[in-house]
Amino acid sequence: xxxxxxxxxxxxxxxxxxxxxxxxxxxxxxxxxxxxxxxxxxxxxxxxxxxxxxxxxxxxxxxxxxxxxxxxxxxxxxxxxxxxxxxxxxxxxxxxxxxxxxxxxxxxxxxxxxxxxxxxxxxxxxxxxxxxxxxxxxxxxxxxxxx
Amino acid sequence: xxxxxxxxxxxxxxxxxxxxxxxxxxxxxxxxxxxxxxxxxxxxxxxxxxxxxxxxxxxxxxxxxxxxxxxxxxxxxxxxxxxxxxxxxxxxxxxxxxxxxxxxxxxxxxxxxxxxxxxxxxxxxxxxxxxxxxxxxxxxxxxxxxxxxxxxxxxxxxxxxxxxxxxxxxxxxxxxxxxxxxxxxxxxxxxxxxxxxxxxxxxxxxxxxxxxxxxxxxxxxxxxxxxxxxxxxxxxxxxxxxxxxxxxxxxxxxxxxxxxxxxxxxxxxxxxxxxxxxxxxxxxxxxxxxxxxxxxxxxxxxxxxxx
Amino acid sequence: xxxxxxxxxxxxxxxxxxxxxxxxxxxxxxxxxxxxxxxxxxxxxxxxxxxxxxxxxxxxxxxxxxxxxxxxxxxxxxxxxxxxxxxxxxxxxxxxxxxxxxxxxxxxxxxxxxxxxxxxxxxxxxxxxxxxxxxxxxxxxxxxxxxxxxxxxxxxxxxxxxxxxxxxxxxxxxxxxxxxxxxxxxxxxxxxxxxxxxxxxxxxxxxxxxxxxxxxxxxxxx
Ligand code: SF4
Ligand code: SF4
Numbered sequence: 001x002x003x004x005x006x007x008x009x010x011x012x013x014x015x016x017x018x019x020x021x022x023x024x025x026x027x028x029x030x031x032x033x034x035x036x037x038x039x040x041x042x043x044x045x046x047x048x049x050x051x052x053x054x055x056x057x058x059x060x061x062x063x064x065x066x067x068x069x070x071x072x073x074x075x076x077x078x079x080x081x082x083x084x085x086x087x088x089x090x091x092x093x094x095x096x097x098x099x100x101x102x103x104x105x106x107x108x109x110x111x112x113x114x115x116x117x118x119x120x121x122x123x124x125x126x127x128x129x130x131x132x133x134x135x136x137x138x139x140x141x142x143x144x145x146x147x
Numbered sequence: 148x149x150x151x152x153x154x155x156x157x158x159x160x161x162x163x164x165x166x167x168x169x170x171x172x173x174x175x176x177x178x179x180x181x182x183x184x185x186x187x188x189x190x191x192x193x194x195x196x197x198x199x200x201x202x203x204x205x206x207x208x209x210x211x212x213x214x215x216x217x218x219x220x221x222x223x224x225x226x227x228x229x230x231x232x233x234x235x236x237x238x239x240x241x242x243x244x245x246x247x248x249x250x251x252x253x254x255x256x257x258x259x260x261x262x263x264x265x266x267x268x269x270x271x272x273x274x275x276x277x278x279x280x281x282x283x284x285x286x287x288x289x290x291x292x293x294x295x296x297x298x299x300x301x302x303x304x305x306x307x308x309x310x311x312x313x314x315x316x317x318x319x320x321x322x323x324x325x326x327x328x329x330x331x332x333x334x335x336x337x338x339x340x341x342x343x344x345x346x347x348x349x350x351x352x353x354x355x356x357x358x359x360x361x362x363x364x365x366x367x368x369x370x371x372x373x374x375x376x377x378x379x380x381x382x383x384x385x386x387x388x389x390x391x392x393x394x395x396x397x398x399x400x401x402x403x404x405x406x407x408x409x410x411x412x413x414x415x416x417x418x419x420x421x422x423x424x425x426x427x428x429x430x431x432x433x434x435x436x437x438x439x440x441x442x443x444x445x446x447x448x449x450x451x452x453x454x
Numbered sequence: 455x456x457x458x459x460x461x462x463x464x465x466x467x468x469x470x471x472x473x474x475x476x477x478x479x480x481x482x483x484x485x486x487x488x489x490x491x492x493x494x495x496x497x498x499x500x501x502x503x504x505x506x507x508x509x510x511x512x513x514x515x516x517x518x519x520x521x522x523x524x525x526x527x528x529x530x531x532x533x534x535x536x537x538x539x540x541x542x543x544x545x546x547x548x549x550x551x552x553x554x555x556x557x558x559x560x561x562x563x564x565x566x567x568x569x570x571x572x573x574x575x576x577x578x579x580x581x582x583x584x585x586x587x588x589x590x591x592x593x594x595x596x597x598x599x600x601x602x603x604x605x606x607x608x609x610x611x612x613x614x615x616x617x618x619x620x621x622x623x624x625x626x627x628x629x630x631x632x633x634x635x636x637x638x639x640x641x642x643x644x645x646x647x648x649x650x651x652x653x654x655x656x657x658x659x660x661x662x663x664x665x666x667x668x669x670x671x672x673x674x675x676x
Contacts, residue, residue: 142508314621
């Protein structure tokens with residue numbers, strides 16, 4: 001356990017809204033604020049565009065953690081996309097608990113386009129959290145079956 | 148006279164009638180039924196026997212009614228349409244009448260949710276108004292609800308409940324009228340603590356002349372403790388307990404609460420005696436039957452008339 | 455529409471446990487509208503089931519499909535090929551759909567994935583409420599368009615009972631008293647005088663009490 005944790009590099013998928021988090025990621029880059037390479041960004045036109053099935057598929061296909069990053073409350077370009085997104089995240093959290101994957105593996109974050117630093121913090125903290133949780137049990141079982 | 152019911156005779160005689168209540172045990176003891184009923188001997192004209200009250204399983208109302216009738220007392224069969232369909236209700240009425248039980252109270256009953264079998268299916272083949280119609284048809288036309296003739300029809304004196312305190316208030320008189328249309332003979336009301344509101348209701352009843360078509364007996368329940376007053380106010384659906392009553396119960400030391408409760412109850416009876424249209428009192432001393440004689444005496448309703 | 459809710463995952467997992475290939479079938483009608491068993495829910499449940507079993511080191515193969523309607527034989531026929539490839543069918547349709555699959559594919563296990571709840575309407579986004587019990591002899595015309603059978607907790611036809619409080623039913627402050635609603639409607643329709651007409655005992659034969667019901671339309675027979 002100890003050993004596997006030491007070598008474990010989590011795969012994190014971040015669904016980032018084009019109007020905020022995605023721009024914030026850019027900004028982090030241009031300001032040379034580092035964030036873990038574990039985070040694979042998927043640009044979406046609005047966090048509300050992310051559906052429950054996308055979160056599930058990411059985990060099913062082997063991601064260890066998934067998060068959605070949308071605009072600050074009241075700032076959604078499409079009014080309520082971020083609220084819809086956080087409801088979907090809550091729904092998937094319940095489902096993940098039900099199937100024993102654990103709700104901690106997904107999360108919703110809010111930020112604005114100017115928050116490069118916040119983007120990096122979120123990416124770093126979430127990656128660390130997932131690192132501590134260990135590999136996605138689905139992937140772990142599949143690897144074991146193969147190995 | 149429509150029936151042989153002693154209650155009908157007393158009401159007809161113009162005397163204020165008195166009924167009381169006896170909840171059957173949650174067990175099989177006939178002695179428990181007799182003991183409670185014996186306390187009431189001579190102090191009322193009929194003893195209501197509750198039918199799985201608050202949706203808790205108890206000895207059947209019919210069985211307890213028979214036990215009480217066998218003591219030479221007059222039991223009143225309470226029937227809720229919650230637990231039985233029209234076949235069962237009608238057959239119970241035949242059985243009751245065969246045992247010389249000639250007075251019935253038609254109720255819809257509390258929802259099973261409140262009782263010890265919230266998982267039970269609730270029947271409601273009929274509602275209370277339709278049960279009144281059914282019993283009346285059995286008595287006056289000698290026919291079952293389904294239309295077939297009854298051999299030796301049961302001559303039941305038909306009662307129902309009325310709650311002047313339920314909502315919407317504007318419908319409470321209309322609903323009484325509906326029961327009158329269905330053929331009810333007497334009404335026992337919900338326990339009265341808010342006398343003002345009851346008087347308001349009664350005034351509307353009298354205005355429509357309904358008190359001439361149906362005997363209205365005012366429901367009275369003595370409070371034992373301030374806790375009980377509070378519970379009834381907060382928890383019992385359709386119960387109206389004004390703050391003054393709760394406060395008055397709470398204002399006396401614990402050991403005097405019971406006496407205060409009895410006092411309130413007697414004052415209420417005295418006030419209601421003067422209200423036009425009140426034909427009697429239905430005194431429900433829940434698990435406190437031993438107090439009924441005292442209440443009846445102190446309220447000047449003793450001795451009961453010979454009819 | 456007919457409303458439904460997905461069964462608890464635990465129960466679903468137990469249904470699927472003994473099979474290695476299953477067909478998960480949604481329905482495009484009511485259960486899609488109430489977001490219990492349409493295409494989306496099929497996808498989600500399939501993913502959840504796969505993950506659950508993968509985690510246990512087991513591979514559950516799931517064929518996902520969603521029919522136009524699961525309560526019509528012509529659509530059920532479309533499943534023939536895929537049913538042939540699996541050990542069991544998991545249906546996300548209402549109880550009618552599940553039974554149609556069982557009727558057509560006699561030697562195949564079929565399990566319900568949803569609990570079928572009631573015939574209802576959407577009160578607002580995400581909230582559905584019971585409206586009709588299919589009693590077979592509709593009285594809405596005389597009750598102001600509000601059903602006492604489906605919406606009164608005691609299905610009483612001469613309400614309100616003595617438990618009605620502040621417009622709410624005695625069973626819960628979250629449940630409207632149907633008879634308060636009926637009365638309010640009667641008032642706004644100017645039909646107060648009709649309230650005192652007694653509604654007589656009903657003939658429940660038109661409801662489920664008369665045994666399973668059918669509608670036969672000779673004019674539509676092929
Ligand atoms: S009266 Fe019968 S058919 Fe009409 S809405 Fe109510 S249950 Fe449905
Ligand atoms: S309170 Fe209203 S809805 Fe509830 S049982 Fe009584 S009449 Fe029916």
